[in-house]
Amino acid sequence: MDNYAAFFDKIRTSIQQQEFIKISLGDYNGTELYLKNVYIKPVIIKREKKLSFVFRYKTQDITKNFELQTGIMEIQGLLKVEGFRVATLFTETENLICQCTKKGVWSLKKENPTAKKPVVFTHDKQKERKLDSADKVYLQALKLTDATGNVYKNAQDKWRQINHYIEILSSILQRLSAKDTLNVVDMGAGKGYLTFALYDYLVYTLRKRVSLVGVEYRKDLVELCNQIAAKSDFKDLLFIQGAIEDYEPHDDLDILIALHACDTATDDAIAKGIKHDADLIVVAPCCHKQIRREIEKNKTKNELDFLLKHGIFMERQAEMVTDGIRALIMEYFGYQTKVFQFVSDAHTPKNVLVVGEKKSINIRRQEEILAKIASTKAYFGITYHHLERLMELDKTIL
Incomplete structure (x- = not known):
């Protein structure tokens, strides 16, 4: 057995015998910009042992978790393909260093153990939830919990998403000005998971008086959600059928929510929030097709065109440009914006949550924003942004 194979045999043995502590990869000679090291340790996620990889770059760390066998294959790829030339395995009994020489030969060196095994490996943190699941x-009714409040195993991801959503909004919701009744609309409410949770938190945790409308295009979901609202005695929660672009609130809004509204439907929702003077606008955009089509159609030459020839990079760039301009337009109208990563459920990719909190309009800042939007459009070959047209900024930006 050669040294390289012996090293991985030792990794598998140390895991089986529960002596494995961690692995570090160094002396990187690959092509990925700013990557310096990779650190691997065992973790337990949802009662299953996995390998957690921390990819250390010059300015950030990226964590990825793998099944054990997949993780070992990933290490092999990082050494043989990606360009790491030193790997150190830390176990309870020894340190084992596997190093590639200038001639491409792998050597092994044993040293006395230097790492201590942690008491626990779990990543499953027991967090204090903003919502509890008892007696809900x-x-x-949504089949997330049983009658005693225990969350079903197949609903854990959705329950985690609901609580993450409320956790992100909790501090902002508590800052909202005191009013007799908060007018809230949830555009594209779907099956109502997050709509019900928001109503629950506002009314029963923050003790606020609320009038909440969920707008949903699918009639069967509207009927289902209204039945559940009645069973829950949520008297001021109403679901109505309609499209986002067609719904018109009767009064000014305090909170506008639009989660996973597809493509320009997110722009329709933001525009309604701005026009109805919402204190808080919260959107989780998806399917950024409009700006992607603009970039692909015009194929403007710039410093990033080497990236944009790849479909997946084009998709990510279109997402960032679309949402970046959305945030700028919200700031133009006096909103302070923040962008969060929104935890996914099992069926929805991770995406961002764009939150705008109404502050005040700054004329000088407006001029800067118009100039930034204009230069961004020119750089990427964008003729228009849908939200820009809805707010008639295309007539202002020359």
Whole structure:
């Protein structure tokens, strides 16, 4: 057995015998910009042992978790393909260093153990939840919990998403000005998971008086959600059928929500929030097709065109440009914006949550924003942004 194979045999043995502590990869000679090291350790996620990889770059760390066998294959790829030339395995009994010489030969060196095994490996943190699951009729009706409030195993991801959503918004919601009644609209409410949770938190945790409308295009979901609201005795929660672009609130809004509204439907929702003077606008955009089509159609030459020839990079760039301009337009109208990563459920990719909190309009800042939007459009070959047209900024930006 050669040294390289012996090293990986030792990794598998140390894992089986529960002596494995961690692995570090160094002396990187690959092509990925700013990558310096990779650190691997065992973790337990949802009662299953996995390998957690921390990819250390010059300015950030990126964590990825793999099944054990997949993780070992990933290490092999990082050494043989990606360009790491030193790997150190830390176990309870020894340190084992596997190093590639200038001639491409792998050597092994043993040293005395230097790492101590942690007491626990779990990543499953027991967090204090903003919502509890006990005695919630809507959670039972949506098949997230049983009658005693225990979350079903197949609903854990959705329950985690719901709590992450409320956790992100909690501090902002508590800052909202005191009013007799908060007018809230949730555009594209779907099956109502997050709509019900928001109503629950506002009314029963923050003790606010709320009038919440969920707008949903699918009639069957509207009927289902209204039945669940009635069973839950959520008297001021109403679901209505309609499209986002067609819905017109009767009064000014305090909170506008639009999660996973596809493509320009997110722009329709933001525009309604701005025009109805919403204190808080929260959107989780998806399917950024409009700007992607603009970039692909015009194929403007710039410093990033080497990236944009790849479909997946084009998709990511279109997402960032679309949402970046959305945030700028919200700032133009006096909103302070923040962007968060929104935890996915099992069926929805991770995406961002764009939150705009109404502050005040700054004329000088408006001029800067118009100039930034204009230069961004020119750089990427964008003729228009849908939200820009809805707010008639295309007539202002020359």
